[in-house]
Amino acid sequence: MTVHPLRLVVLTRNLDSGRFGTAVTRWFAREVERADEFKLDLIDLSVVPLTELSGRIEDADAVMIVTAEYNHAYPGDVKTAIDAVRRPWYAKPVGFVVYGGRSGGLRAAEQLRLVFGELHAVTIRDSLGFREEDFTDGEPTDPTTTAAAAALLRQLAWWARSLRDARANQPYPG
Secondary structure (H helix, E strand, O other): OOOEEEEEEEEEEOOOOHHHHHHHHHHHHHHHOOOOOOOOHEEEEEOHHHHHHHHHHHOOOEEEEEEOOEOOEEEHHHHHHHHHOOOOOOEEEEEEEEEEEOOHHHHHHHHHHHHHHHHHOOOOEEEEEOOOEEEOOEEEEOOHHHHHHHHHHHHHHHHHHHHHHHHHHHOOOO
């Protein structure tokens, strides 16, 4: 039996050089590329038009959101992008890599879980959160971070395969 790679959208806000979020996103994209089960589709919301986003989410088997925490939440342009897609989120697994502030962005992930629940998406329990001091020269300083990313990607792959097969066998009733 041939197992096709899972299509993973990594959705981020802005990949301008010199930004902390760019370092986090680029590092995570390298981790995805090391995982044989995924084919990466990196979407930079500052470049990709919202009109293109829905089709790329529809084609994906899973989505990972990489975003900052601002004011104990996530940025408005991330919410705009999520709302622009709507139905393609149904029965899709979604994970989070977050950054910023004392919490390492975890409050943004918690709020995003509420939003994706309303969109009939399945959020992955584990997430990765970073503060700026957790990175040096584009790499995490904690040696356990790579293992945590691999574990998160394994969980995401399990849900992506399960939900892809379920959607193929019977349309989601949402």
